[in-house]
Amino acid sequence: MSTQVEDPLDGARTAAALPPVDLSPLRRRRTRAAWVQLASILVTLFMALPIVLIGLSAVSSRSALAEFPKPLLPSEYSTETLLAFFDATGTFPALGNSLLVGIYTVFWSLVVGGPAGYALARYAFRGKEPYQVFILLVRALPIVVLSVPLATMFLQFDVYDTVFAVTLVHTTLALPTTVLITASIFVSVPTDVEEAAQIFGCTRWQAARKVVLPLALPGLAASSIFTFVLSWNEILGATVVTLGHRTLPAQVLTALEEASTAYRFAGGFALILPALLFIFVMRRYLVNMWGTTLR
Structure with a gap:
């Protein structure tokens, strides 16, 4: 039996004949990932910085708010700014109205918009x-175009200046988004x-009810996030259709002209905090709708 001995020079010649590895695609991919991360950080800072500054001002003392030039971090922390805001006349009733309107808007948007999205x-x-395009026309119109006729109708039916009136306005604004979001959610559930x-x-x-709805629950919860935040932040419609039973954003808006600096900062923080808490509670459903898992 003959044995064949491998020449080490042949292996060296083969290795030398192989082309060098091109690492430029990997470098470009890493560079793009780094730029994406940097852009995400900048966008996050741009959106979070005003919230942080308003929150710091809301927990500052009256004397710290009056300092000039105002430092980035308060020189003295106190709850008197927030307490002064909540002690103001009409703040707690307006806060309750906003919560009720937000919850009712989420409920009726899902009750009406969910079946419509399922049908689509x-x-x-x-x-x-054309129907899907038509329902978006509601969001294309300025809120004043909808609020003034609705206010006239509410006066005729004796529901003006009520939580029910604001709920109808906000549900009208939220329905197009709810219908289209729920339609895309139900499409993703296999028939x-x-x-x-x-x-x-x-x-x-x-x-x-027993199969499709549980599978679509994360998406429906995410839709409720958008609906609640839309209802909570809406000001003009609530201002037009209410007078004595305003929501908190409408109450703060009407009081800004005569309000103190402490009231303005505390009011801004009070408007931001509930929406952030609602998103924090529902974030798992929102992330799951985007196809990822929150660890």
Whole structure:
């Protein structure tokens, strides 16, 4: 039996014949990732810095707010600024009105917009595409165009200056977004799962309630985030259709002209905090809707 001995020179010649590894694509990818991270940090700072400054001013003392030039960090912390805001007349009733309007708007938007989104996702009918464009016209119109006719109608039906009136305005504004978001959510739920449930004895309603709805729950929760924040931050419509039962943003807006600096900072912080808390509670559903998992 003959043995073949490998010449080490052949291996060296083969290695020398291989082309060098091009690392430029990897470098470009890392560079792009670094730029994306930097851009994300800058956008986050741009959005978070005003919130942080308003929060610091809200927990500053009256004397610290009156300092000039005003330092970046307060020289003295105190709760008197926030207490002065909450002790102001009408603050707590306005806060309760805002919470009620936000909750009612989320409820009615899902009750009305959820089935509409399900119908858009599951059924094909004539005029489906124009209908989706048509419902967006509500958001294309200025809020004044909707508020003034609605205020006139509310006066005729004796519901002006009520939580119900503001809820109707905010639900009208939130429905287009809710319908389109829920439609995209129900499209992502496979129809095979729903059909399998019907094969095993479920009716169409039972399959939608027991199978489709739990799978779409993260997306519906994310839709409720947008609806609640939209309702909480809306000012002009609530100002037009209310007078004595205003929401908190409308109350702060109408009092800004005669309000002190402490009231303005505390009011801004009070407007920001509930929306941030609501997003923090619902963030898991929002992230899951985007296809990732929050660890």
